[in-house]
Amino acid sequence: MSKIKKIGVLTSGGDAPGMNAAIRAVVRAAIYNKLEVVGIMQGYEGLINGEIKKMKSHDVSNIIQRGGTILCSARSEEFRTVEGRKKAHEQMIANKIDALVVIGGDGTFSGARVFTQEYDIPVVGIPGTIDNDLFGTDYTIGYDTAINTVTEAVDKIRDTASAHNRLFFIEVMGRDAGFIALRSGIATGAEAILIPERETHTQELQTYLEKEYKEHKTSGIVIVAEGDKSGGAYTIAQEIGKDHPEYDIRVSILGHMQRGGSPSAFDRVTASTLGVAAVDALLDDQKSIMVGLVHGEVSHVSFNKAIKNKKKVKDSLLILNDILSI
Amino acid sequence: MSKIKKIGVLTSGGDAPGMNAAIRAVVRAAIYNKLEVVGIMQGYEGLINGEIKKMKSHDVSNIIQRGGTILCSARSEEFRTVEGRKKAHEQMIANKIDALVVIGGDGTFSGARVFTQEYDIPVVGIPGTIDNDLFGTDYTIGYDTAINTVTEAVDKIRDTASAHNRLFFIEVMGRDAGFIALRSGIATGAEAILIPERETHTQELQTYLEKEYKEHKTSGIVIVAEGDKSGGAYTIAQEIGKDHPEYDIRVSILGHMQRGGSPSAFDRVTASTLGVAAVDALLDDQKSIMVGLVHGEVSHVSFNKAIKNKKKVKDSLLILNDILSI
Amino acid sequence: MSKIKKIGVLTSGGDAPGMNAAIRAVVRAAIYNKLEVVGIMQGYEGLINGEIKKMKSHDVSNIIQRGGTILCSARSEEFRTVEGRKKAHEQMIANKIDALVVIGGDGTFSGARVFTQEYDIPVVGIPGTIDNDLFGTDYTIGYDTAINTVTEAVDKIRDTASAHNRLFFIEVMGRDAGFIALRSGIATGAEAILIPERETHTQELQTYLEKEYKEHKTSGIVIVAEGDKSGGAYTIAQEIGKDHPEYDIRVSILGHMQRGGSPSAFDRVTASTLGVAAVDALLDDQKSIMVGLVHGEVSHVSFNKAIKNKKKVKDSLLILNDILSI
């Protein structure tokens, strides 16, 4: 039987819709399993500073639908230092916390991995980031919501683009990965999608635009991943516009609204599943792993692998868009 | 090389959000592959009556985001008869249509199966129904949107339930399956979920409500699948209310709004993927099959199996809700 | 100078989106004017029972966008009795509350009026109800949100109605008034709108449907106010369907989702304006009045008039729909 009596849960790094649903699931799964559970504010920073509070079932009532995170999030410079982590460990002892569930991205898991090596403390991670750039899970919490947010915004832009026969370059988030751009591009019927995983030949885009946009289309949408090597929506728009002053070009950077909002049903179910799975993993004597969803089933991957490996975008989706944008 | 030169596409049975995205994908994938493509109005009824029109790329512009189906849908009694299908076949010959893509549910595929047996015509099906009750695919087109629609509606009801400390019984669609109820129940943090796949012991629900709702909760949501054996939300609400006049009970039947609305990003990507996959399957000499998504990859299942087998709800989700509703 | 040092705020009766925005405005306007302010839970019930808590600026942070009411609401039988109001008055003295702001509908204001007569206590009302049925204000808080909720739901139903060429009877809230039905009917392009303020001749509707729906329309939407004398959507649908078995008729009762949801921008601005206006009115020595918006400006109307007079629906809107539904 597991010796864990009390667990702590925190959110760290960039926030993502569905983090609250995950917190709720961790808290209730802990209580269901007769564990005590505390919430740690501000990520690792709050662990170091002892911003810790007992969580009961009622404390997570009516939060499943809320964006953001009730535990707040922060990036902690101090936790990167040996002393920082020492303080964190002292707080865990002082508060009798036996194990941690950390919700975040690869930065969060890197910190967790070092911590668990130094102090032999069980830590289980839950993938929470809109970017979907984590190896070991098909979906990260927040990704589906972000895609829907982008899709709704681009639908709106399509209205005005069509009314004026305009060509829009729309930049979406995703750090150095193209997951958001790719799926939202397909979902919005984008004429082209520029992602870091595929080299952007401006010349090809030019040819495509001349062939399709000028001849057939009443509006054009090019989705640009923020990490695309072309340098972002403004740069590529300028380059295209230079050669084609006859295009009526506009640029839109969707920005931080992609990080917020009430989570989609999909993200809530994923977050609920993974929150329970994280507590299960701790009770199952796991440590230094991330729980994920692979082919619809809960899976475990070591922090080490989750951090080191790069998740690939689906080539089939890239091909799909080439077909659909004719 | 395939001898198919011209394909027809139709939507049949209950409509579902994302059908337009699927039509768009079929049309463009056909054109991409140098095929001619026609749209058939009103499902099989329109095939019998020759309501057929040529589709070009532009005809499916700007429809990916629209609910409903631009080809309209209908249930055809005539297609169930030998003569009806004879007329349909004659129309196909007259219009030089070599193969069909049919978008719909099991009724649609049953008709297609008989038709393909009688006339040796290649027909490929795309699963389009909000109910998700088709064997051979993890997701049907429209399911994710319906769950989001339910989730948003229940979020609204939760607001007023909390303000008044009320207990709501909310009935959702799904025919004789509990897929919509189960996932939307988890997504909305429902206190209980009643689905046909699990026997509903009113007594158990009573006990749960007395233990949880009365003691801890500031509001209560019970999601009831329309096919649940308890007889629907009104019946079960009455039964519970009879024994507990002190509960402030309300009932809401969400109804047909679950069938409409702009499709979610997830459904649009699924519909786009399956539309292209259906044309690929035809070019690959497939017939009498449904294309689906299994573990994120395109799969084929015979109409026969898709119709005969019953898709199971995930037990893990049932257990999940028991944990999360404490 | 006003002798008011401390005010209490409560929400009572059916909740409405925007009540939280109004609470926020009352609390902050009070603090801005150097008053103390307390929140009273559960309406008059909480006043009687002393469920009272001090409110600071931070307590109303981040609630402007939330549906429901953080103070909860209830109907209080006890407050209708002399003893109930006596207890309420004693609580006010014990808690040193000099005046009240009550947010609700005519039931709320009726109670307030008696209370202020018996104890000479300044009470100012804010109109909070989705029904818009209060004399003395052009808009009540929650009305615009409810109309948008209905409009979005009917848009979804229109999708599926068009796909199947169906005739829908959709019942909306509004108690014995037709405000919600009328504006949402126009906003959704309804083929007909049935409201209590206009007699419903089933025969006329029949004629209209035969002339328009059968001949020209690909779908039909009839919006029915819950208070309509025809007896509601089910009754009227049955009556029409009896004579016209060839119509493909469906009924949808939108229900309690109309009471919840994040308030629209319009409702938030109205609630913010009226919340500040209510505190201003108290400081201006007003009592027994409701603040409202008339022609975009803050106005005052006595509780007496607000309760007794009946607000009329705009005839111009009735005529408008006759023109637009051709």
Add this chain to the structure above:
Amino acid sequence: MSKIKKIGVLTSGGDAPGMNAAIRAVVRAAIYNKLEVVGIMQGYEGLINGEIKKMKSHDVSNIIQRGGTILCSARSEEFRTVEGRKKAHEQMIANKIDALVVIGGDGTFSGARVFTQEYDIPVVGIPGTIDNDLFGTDYTIGYDTAINTVTEAVDKIRDTASAHNRLFFIEVMGRDAGFIALRSGIATGAEAILIPERETHTQELQTYLEKEYKEHKTSGIVIVAEGDKSGGAYTIAQEIGKDHPEYDIRVSILGHMQRGGSPSAFDRVTASTLGVAAVDALLDDQKSIMVGLVHGEVSHVSFNKAIKNKKKVKDSLLILNDILSI
């Protein structure tokens, strides 16, 4: 009796949500009054080029809920010339169009005014712009929708701002007017609102932020109108950030999504009302006027006045926000 037998309708300038609802109302009101009606594509450009098509009732079915404009819009350089307007007039004669309804903003009305002076043709304008910057109407079509779009986007940003205790500068549209910024700022509970109509003292903002944001607030939102004299969100953010490197500042430019989307119920009702009113005005022998809504009633204002006068923002709303942001 009016000698008008046939009218034309066009949309011009920047598009706005609700333009389709206005087109629908114009077309149906014309038919209701036994007039013929044609749609003119691409604004004045299409009038010059004869892009004109007959409109029947069915042509405007199911468009009330769509963003953009089915008639498309454009800015026409040629219509600014004498020859351009001559061609337009010739087209009107050739097509037997007796009068025009033009939907747009002040540029649209300026063109209309000159045209009606030169050729004595009745032209009635409908105010369609998200900016609400037209004198003679309380609301322009698209304004309410744009505010709701901004409000939903800022709600999302608030989620992530709160999770990270960040200060956001969010730039919204409105050309040289602050209407969108002001109402959406109040609706989102913005900590500060910068609009062209009020001088922005960076120093004051600094003081406010130091007093409020640093001491009390868990997040900060500053709404900046694009026309604000401070130079836009980036400039002001940089200025504030220079002095306060300790603030965690982010900038978001909401961009063109503000111009699209399904119109709000309010905009649909306004558009429907004004569409009918425009046809009524023509039948009433009006010319060279804009129809508007003042205090909820239809009003007429000459193009001359609508163009020359500047609509003022409500001072009461400015004061309101100072109170509510404490």
